[in-house]
Amino acid sequence: MSMPAFRLERPRSVAGAVSILAAHGPDAMILAGGTDVVPNLQMKLFSPRVLVDIKSLAKVCRLSAIEWSPGNGLRIGALSTLTAVCESLLIQEKFPVLARAVATIAGPLQRNMGTLGGNLCLETRCHWYNQSEFWRKSLGGCLKLQVSDALAGKEGPVCHVAPGGRRCWAAWSGDAAPALLTLDAEIEIAGPAGLRRVALAQFYRNDGMDRIALGRDELLTAVRVPPRMAGRRGNYRKLRVRNSIDYPLAGVAVSMDVDPRGVCRDARLALTAVNPAPLLVKEVGEWLIGQTASPELIERVAQQAIRTAKPLTTSGSTPVYRRDMVRVFTRRALEEAWRETAGAPV
Ligand SMILES: Cc1cc2nc3c(=O)[nH]c(=O)nc-3n(C[C@H](O)[C@H](O)[C@H](O)COP(=O)(O)OP(=O)(O)OC[C@H]3O[C@@H](n4cnc5c(N)ncnc54)[C@H](O)[C@@H]3O)c2cc1C
Known part of the structure; x- marks a missing residue:
């Protein structure tokens, strides 16, 4: 090693x-x-x-600042540690889904070192890829390594998850991205032409090898959440082998705006670890807006979430179980978010 x-x-x-x-x-x-x-x-x-x-830039370029203003919303520097994000009272109060998702990442040591920018740019993960060189070579390597720049051609061309295909199915396994997708976040990217802003939803490519839309000469400098998303109820549910430290095997983030009578004004739901990208389940808003909570409605949304999730073989769980947990987590996260609004019956 x-x-x-x-x-x-x-x-x-x-x-x-x-x-x-x-x-x-x-x-x-x-x-x-x-x-x-x-x-x-x-x-x-x-x-x-x-x-x-780039840690050296944390202090000099506002890259570790967490700032809020009613006009501009939330700006989190890309080098903010995960601990700073999940312990921020501002984020806990105004964007609970983000604080809750980040608090589940790894363990305290990794959260103290790890940054939000690193989390959003994480490598995709796979049971066959994230192994020692010795382990991988005994299987002849994997597709993701064969095309990576440094090792091009040195390891075998097979995707052990979907043999015969030419696509890499390594899974997106970050926890912050689904929460930020439900908050309509944008990211700030610095490159040779200056700064540009991109919707987070456009940043992920759903390709295990070519995972993010970031040039070789670019870096992520900040995450922005619009002010209209402040104060929404939000929840994050995560399946993992050990609750104290592990990457997600499946994750569901929900953010909702519910009026005092329990009528949904807006809702967003995103999944992680069950596709090569974190994904917004787009139909959720259409189905929930204008509705009050009912078990049938919530079950319908949960079934749609299952259709979006395509988990493949990995260690620690089976695809069937992970898909079913997406359904269970969707139901629980929606029920909780609805219940958190005073007076809303579920
Ligand atoms: C035991 C263990 C458990 C873990 N569990 C989880 C988990 O449950 N959930 C989870 O989401 N993660 C988990 N992680 C992964 C990791 O700790 C976090 O995702 C962390 O946020 C990564 O941030 P970092 O700053 O350490 O990134 P780095 O390791 O420094 O970088 C990660 C990737 O992002 C790129 N990168 C970093 N910053 C930028 C930037 N500003 N602009 C462009 N590219 C950038 C790097 O080049 C690299 O490709 C775990 C890690 C370990 C070791």
Whole structure:
């Protein structure tokens, strides 16, 4: 589990980071908290020549600030730690779905080191990919590694999840993205042409290998949530092997705006760990707006969520069980969000 050799760069500005990334292209990789990158380097999943340590930018460029204003909404710097996000009273009060989802990520050590930006740019995960070099070689490698820049052609072309196909089914396994999708979040990206903003929903590609729409010379600088999403009820439910630390095997995020009579004004639901991207279940809003809670309605939404989820083989659980837990979690998360509104009968 030794690390491959690399040069460490510590830029002093966002522009400096962008120019290092642009100069080295596929040979460079961003390092934030390192809680995903370092284990992956140790397992020789990639071997970049240059690691660009952006933690040094936390103080100088507002990259670790959490700011709120009624006009502009919430802005979270990409280098904010997961602990800072889930312990922020502002986020707990105004955006509970985000605080609750982030509080389930890994354990306290990883949350203290890991950043929100790193979480949104996480590598997709798979039972056959996230293994030691020795383990992988005994199976002839996997499709995701075969096309990765550093190891192109060095490991086998088979997807062990869906043999015969040419698609990588590694799963999106982050917890913050589904919560932020339900809050209509945008991300701020810095590149050679300056800053651009993208809807988070457009950022993910639903492709285990080419997971995010981020150029080699770009980095994520902040996450923004519009002010109209503040104060919504929200919940996050997560299936994992060990509740104290593990990645999700399935996750359901819900955010709702319910009036005092219990009538839904707006609702959003997103899934994680059951596809190569975190996904918004679009029909949910259409079905729930204008409705009061009923077991039949909630079950209908839960069935639709199952149709969207396509979990494939992984360690720790079966696809059938994970799909069924998506149904159960959808039901529970909706019931809780409705119940949290005073006076709403469920
Ligand atoms: C034991 C263990 C359990 C874990 N459990 C969970 C879990 O339950 N849920 C979960 O979601 N995660 C989990 N993780 C993964 C990880 O801890 C978190 O996702 C964390 O938020 C990653 O952030 P980081 O700053 O450490 O990212 P890094 O490891 O530094 O980077 C992760 C990826 O994002 C890229 N990146 C980082 N920052 C930026 C940026 N600003 N712009 C562009 N690209 C960037 C890196 O190049 C890399 O590809 C776990 C990790 C471990 C070791």
